[in-house]
Amino acid sequence: MALAVRGWDAFTGLDREFDQLVRGAFAGRGGSGQAFAPAADVLRDGADLVFRLDLPGVDVEQDVTVEVADGTLAISGSRTTRADAPAEDEPEAPRALVRELRGGSFSRRFRLPKGVTGDQVEADYDRGVLEVRVRGALEQATPTKVTIRARNASE
Structure with a gap:
């Protein structure tokens, strides 16, 4: 009413x-050209850390970089939405009335446990989800027993 x-x-x-x-x-x-942060899940799978980022519509081979440096996993890239890229056969780009799909550049950084190297990292992309696995990131060092030497005070 x-x-x-x-x-x-x-x-x-x-x-x-x-x-x-x-x-x-x-x-x-x-909007086009704006920075955004894709949604991410961080999971523990045994001794592995798994990072999953929601990146539908991204050309991961051309537009995404995964790097490990100084104890940090950095995932960055860009996405162009369909509204950003005009069709070749159309003289003018379509005008968006509502724009909810995020386009532009993105970057996510995650702190890694000490001692993790790039050799432990592998990345896969399937159905719009980028999965970065850090093998053995959560392995605990096996404890080493230290023998205590007893000394006599008279020596």
Whole structure:
């Protein structure tokens, strides 16, 4: 039910103001060329650490880099959304009315346990999910028993 206030529809006016408030709060997010952070899960699989990033529509061979340096796993790249790339047979790019798919550059960094090297890292991409596995990242060093030498005070 709409309320009439001084000749205008209060509900429609409130709805319009709310829409402007929400759009203003999220201005600059998800557009072409904007940075974004893809959703990620970090899992433990035995002694392995597994990082899963949600990256649908990304050409991982051309646009994604996975690096290990200074105890950090860095995953970065870019994604172009369909609204960003005009079709070859269309003279003008389609105009997006609603844009929720994020495009642009992205970067995620994760701290790794001490001693992890790039040789322990492997990455796979399947159905829009990038999975980076760090083999043996959580292996505990086997304890070594140390023999205590007892010395006589008289020696």
